Amino acid sequence: MAESKPQRRSHLIERGVKKPNIAGTLTFLGLRSLDPILQYNLLAGGGAALLTKLGITAATATVGTSLHTGFKAIDSLGLPLPRLIILGMAAGSSLKQSYWLVALSQEHFPPITAVAVxxxxxxxNTLNTLLFLAGSPWH
Structure with missing residues (x-):
């Protein structure tokens, strides 16, 4: 008779384990909420400075090209439309993934998984932002 070996889980998310993990959820929500802040700082000038230090020519935003929408929260960011779109994509992905974890997923999501994801x-997102800044013909 063949000896049965315990199955080793190789997936980051433990599919089929239906139990909440408050620490993992809070870790994920906290870390994902920081991502749009990082992306904004890169888009507002930090990314161009980083690329310049790496010897890569970065597209610079033209002074006075920030979008004026009439919404104080958006206008205060001072970004032109293409950069606002990149920022919106980062914020949208964070919100979507946070919603998935809190409202849709029933999978066990421990803190180590939250950090890794x-x-x-x-x-x-950072790679996307830096590639946009390095190769963008739009300012």
Whole structure:
């Protein structure tokens, strides 16, 4: 008779384990809420400075090109439309993923998973922002 070996979980998210994890949820919500702040700082000038230090020519926003929508919260960001779109994409992905975890998912999501997923998502958004700044013909 063959000896049965315990199955090793190789997935980051424990599919099929239906129980909440408050620490993991709070960790994920906290880390994902920081991502749009990082992306804004990169889009507002920090990304261009970082690219310049790396020897990469970055597109610079033309003075006075910030979008005026009439919404104080958006106008106060001082970003032109293309950069606002990139920021909106980062904020939207954070909101969507947070909604998924809180309202839709029933999977066990421990803190280590929350950190790993958040770091990966922030890395991808940061790469997207820096590539936009490095290769954008739009200011």
């Amino acid at each position: 958040s770091v990966y998502k922030t890395f991808v």
